[in-house]
Amino acid sequence: MFPNIPLKYLQRIVAIALLLFITGCFEVIEEITINQDGKGKAGLTVNLSQGKSKLASIMLMDSIKGKPVPSEQEIIEKLNEGKVIAEETPGLHNVVLTSNFDDFIFELSCEFDSVECINQFIYRIENHYSSRHIPEKNLFSFQNNTYFRNADYLIPNKHKKEIAAEKKGLLSAKYVSIVRLPQEVESMTNEKANLAKNKKAIMLKVSGDKLLENTHSVTNKVKLKTQ
Amino acid sequence: MKKLITIAIIALTANAYYGQDLANRVPANSQYVATINSPNILSKMSIQEMERLPFVMKELNAFVINRNGYRANAKLDQGKGFNDLGFDFNQQSYAFVEVTDSVTYYGYIVALNNKSNFEAMNDSSMQLVMDSKGVKAIGKRKEMIAWNKKYAIFLNATSGYNYFKDNEEIYDRYGMPKDTTFPSYYSRYEDQDKIVKVWMKAKVKSFFGKKNSKNAKLDFVKSADENAAVSVWSQGESFASNYFGYIGAIIGTKHNSFPGSEVNYYLYLNEKDITVKSSVTLSEENKKSYANMFDNQLNPKFFDYIDKDQFLSYYISAYSVTGVLQEMPNLINNYLGTSFEKYGMKESLELLSVVIDEEAIGKVVCGDAIFVLSDIANHEVTYIDYDWNEDYTEKKEVTRTKKEVVPEFLYMMSTKDEGSIHKIMKLAMKGSSAMRSKEKLIKEEGYYSLLPYRNAPFKLYFVVRDGIVFILNSDEKLQDILTNKKVNKLSTETMKDMEHAPFRTYIDGKKIMDKFSKTMGESTKSPKNLKMLDHFTKNVGSLSVYQNKMMENGLSIEAKYTFTNDEPNGLKHVLNLIDELYQMEKGDR
Numbered sequence: 112m113f114p115n116i117p118l119k120y121l122q123r124i125v126a127i128a129l130l131l132f133i134t135g136c137f138e139v140i141e142e143i144t145i146n147q148d149g150k151g152k153a154g155l156t157v158n159l160s161q162g163k164s165k166l167a168s169i170m171l172m173d174s175i176k177g178k179p180v181p182s183e184q185e186i187i188e189k190l191n192e193g194k195v196i197a198e199e200t201p202g203l204h205n206v207v208l209t210s211n212f213d214d215f216i217f218e219l220s221c222e223f224d225s226v227e228c229i230n231q232f233i234y235r236i237e238n239h240y241s242s243r244h245i246p247e248k249n250l251f252s253f254q255n256n257t258y259f260r261n262a263d264y265l266i267p268n269k270h271k272k273e274i275a276a277e278k279k280g281l282l283s284a285k286y287v288s289i290v291r292l293p294q295e296v297e298s299m300t301n302e303k304a305n306l307a308k309n310k311k312a313i314m315l316k317v318s319g320d321k322l323l324e325n326t327h328s329v330t331n332k333v334k335l336k337t338q
Numbered sequence: 339m340k341k342l343i344t345i346a347i348i349a350l351t352a353n354a355y356y357g358q359d360l361a362n363r364v365p366a367n368s369q370y371v372a373t374i375n376s377p378n379i380l381s382k383m384s385i386q387e388m389e390r391l392p393f394v395m396k397e398l399n400a401f402v403i404n405r406n407g408y409r410a411n412a413k414l415d416q417g418k419g420f421n422d423l424g425f426d427f428n429q430q431s432y433a434f435v436e437v438t439d440s441v442t443y444y445g446y447i448v449a450l451n452n453k454s455n456f457e458a459m460n461d462s463s464m465q466l467v468m469d470s471k472g473v474k475a476i477g478k479r480k481e482m483i484a485w486n487k488k489y490a491i492f493l494n495a496t497s498g499y500n501y502f503k504d505n506e507e508i509y510d511r512y513g514m515p516k517d518t519t520f521p522s523y524y525s526r527y528e529d530q531d532k533i534v535k536v537w538m539k540a541k542v543k544s545f546f547g548k549k550n551s552k553n554a555k556l557d558f559v560k561s562a563d564e565n566a567a568v569s570v571w572s573q574g575e576s577f578a579s580n581y582f583g584y585i586g587a588i589i590g591t592k593h594n595s596f597p598g599s600e601v602n603y604y605l606y607l608n609e610k611d612i613t614v615k616s617s618v619t620l621s622e623e624n625k626k627s628y629a630n631m632f633d634n635q636l637n638p639k640f641f642d643y644i645d646k647d648q649f650l651s652y653y654i655s656a657y658s659v660t661g662v663l664q665e666m667p668n669l670i671n672n673y674l675g676t677s678f679e680k681y682g683m684k685e686s687l688e689l690l691s692v693v694i695d696e697e698a699i700g701k702v703v704c705g706d707a708i709f710v711l712s713d714i715a716n717h718e719v720t721y722i723d724y725d726w727n728e729d730y731t732e733k734k735e736v737t738r739t740k741k742e743v744v745p746e747f748l749y750m751m752s753t754k755d756e757g758s759i760h761k762i763m764k765l766a767m768k769g770s771s772a773m774r775s776k777e778k779l780i781k782e783e784g785y786y787s788l789l790p791y792r793n794a795p796f797k798l799y800f801v802v803r804d805g806i807v808f809i810l811n812s813d814e815k816l817q818d819i820l821t822n823k824k825v826n827k828l829s830t831e832t833m834k835d836m837e838h839a840p841f842r843t844y845i846d847g848k849k850i851m852d853k854f855s856k857t858m859g860e861s862t863k864s865p866k867n868l869k870m871l872d873h874f875t876k877n878v879g880s881l882s883v884y885q886n887k888m889m890e891n892g893l894s895i896e897a898k899y900t901f902t903n904d905e906p907n908g909l910k911h912v913l914n915l916i917d918e919l920y921q922m923e924k925g926d927r
Contacts, residue, residue, distance in 0.1 A: 138723075138724075140724065140733075142733070156724075158722060158723075158724070160721040160722040160723075161721045161723075161740065163719075163721065164719060164742055214721070214722050216722060289726070289730050291730065291731060307728060307729045307730045307731075308728040308729055309728075309729040311729070312729055312730035312731065313730075314726065314730050
């Protein structure tokens with residue numbers, strides 16, 4: 112035990128000094144690719160690399176604001192739980208998880224039989240961590256040549272309060288949603304969305320604080336041209 | 339904060355002809371009494387000078403509106419001056435806290451020179467609760483204001499939760515029927531409020547009754563300093579958690595009891611500084627213990643490594659580890675008293691003092707140390723971002739750079755046993771590799787370095803030489819230490835300050851603000867912000883908080899804010915600085 116005392120003590124000095132002086136931000140990227148037959152690929156990237164110094168400092172600590180800081184191992188275990196749930200979800204295949212602790216970038220990707228299978232995956236994840244039953248939500252759908260991304264549930268109301276308390280850190284956070292579609296887009300409902308040059312993909316960038324305030328949303332209903 | 343400043347300004351402008359008379363109205367059992375000495379204040383800045391400052395007038399108006407109740411017409415209250423308050427600024431005023439087992443009173447007693455002006459300010463939503471023998475009182479919730487033509491009392495009260503829980507018969511005494519719907523005291527808050535109001539009324543009556551002539555001899559009267567703007571007196575025990583937290587931090591004892599008998603605080607508005615002094619009287623026995631614990635001073639060799647141009651702030655502690663270890667059993671015994679003996683802790687601690695060698699430990703860590711914040715600078719760091727092609731089909735990783743603010747520091751502590759320090763470092767090295775710790779401690783040529791976990795932006799270095807253990811995070815400073823590079827010597831005055839106190843914190847406001855403005859992000863650099871920051875940086879002073887060496891009666895702690903701009907005294911410095919910033923914020927400057 113004794114040899115660790117000075118190290119622990121110094122870890123605190125370093126971590127606290129850094130926390131006082133460094134602010135970080137992060138980016139979440141959601142990518143959906145839908146093929147002609149409705150099958151496709153989905154990926155979620157969490158890029159925390161802008162705040163990597165801060166995170167590296169936090170990782171030195173046992174707890175922050177009274178909440179325990181997980182170790183690398185614990186983070187990997189949690190991510191793997193998510194991966195297993197994805198693998199067990201009907202209609203999802205080739206699930207790949209990558210973790211990069213040098214830059215703090217984490218990525219989960221898979222192939223799907225239909226985009227609605229992702230709703231089932233999220234339903235399973237939510238219920239895995241919740242003590243009470245949470246009904247399945249219609250977050251993604253592709254029916255009748257129309258793609259619908261319903262993001263009203265992106266930040267659950269019950270978490271908004273605690274997230275709002277950390278709002279400062281969210282000012283520079285970013286949510287990027289990209290969807291690649293089999294045909295050209297005829298119309299879409301979200302004015303903030305950008306259409307790709309080939310008119311077959313849409314990118315939507317929303318800052319974290321706007322998401323929280325509900326002033327901007329990732330929700331978009333996209334109608335495709337008929338062939 | 340602003341409210342406090344307003345109340346302070348108003349309170350500070352009360353004067354002292356009949357001070358003694360009002361002092362006699364202060365409850366004799368008060369635990370805290372603040373004596374506000376206004377001749378001192380008004381000699382620093384007159385009422386007319388204060389009223390010329392828009393900031394002061396804004397706060398005064400806010401106070402007037404508040405006095406009038408929020409429903410009052412704010413427009414009518416514009417342009418009121420200090421004299422419209424009805425307070426007699428030629429008399430001294432007092433604030434007090436009186437704690438009883440059932441209720442705690444917070445009061446403020448101020449002399450009046452214009453009763454009708456005073457009454458015109460009263461909150462119209464307060465109800466008249468007393469009007470007899472020239473004394474009127476109004477009240478709302480647990481707040482009461484009472485006055486006659488000479489003086490007024492503002493009284494607030496909080497009731498003690500446990501008192502009502504333990505003394506349920508109190509409700510019978512006031513003829514309140516028992517509430518059978520709820521079994522406990524929880525439902526009786528309204529009854530409690532009614533009882534507290536009865537007590538407050540009685541309290542108010544007592545203020546205007548017979549004078550408490552004994553007060554002239556009371557400690558708060560005797561201890562008030564006529565050169566201080568404010569003198570605060572308190573019974574020792576009341577300050578236990580406050581003061582003992584500071585001293586006790588060294589030995590880690592609990593805030594159970596307090597070694598001193600009384601604590602005094604004084605605020606002085608001097609020509610070049612604002613100083614708060616506090617002193618605590620100690621018993622003979624405790625005095626000896628503390629003298630032994632503080633039997634050390636800062637190692638003068640530290641000065642060879644501190645560059646006068648590279649310090650923004652420092653923290654010094656110089657106590658004797660040997661002394662603390664020797665006094666520990668006595669002190670803990672004194673503070674924990676009977677419970678300490680009951681559980682056999684006394685014996686355990688005595689046994690420990692036989693086993694441990696205080697002298698040997700005191701050689702390894704002497705107890706004097708300094709932490710210097712030498713710089714705050716922007717460091718460039720890289721991060722990963724993504725770019726997409728125009729069809730959003732390809733995601734490309736790109737490396738970008740951004741600036742992060744990193745503090746540079748130097749920590750030094752004395753040792754008389756470098757060998758043991760090296761042994762500890764060796765153990766730490768073994769420990770970090772055996773435990774597969776996230777960081778690695780490595781021995782290099784003449785120093786140790788702690789490789790940080792992944793992306794922490796700096797390494798930490800340890801050097802053991804010249805009877806000093808150095809801990810620092812600057813590569814440049816490390817080389818300077820290893821090559822014995824000479825530093826720009828500190829001024830004799832700074833060195834004297836550093837050597838003088840067992841504890842000292844110093845913050846150079848100007849230098850810190852200067853560094854802060856250089857590291858500021860572009861988004862915050864609006865012309866108004868820059869102007870305000872520039873004005874503040876030019877005028878802000880420095881702050882020192884320190885404990886003096888043991889004095890005849892006990893200990894004393896001082897906090898001194900020193901400024902160098904042209905203002906003639908501390909009061910004008912602070913008010914003019916705040917006012918200037920206020921006007922810049924409003925866009926008037």
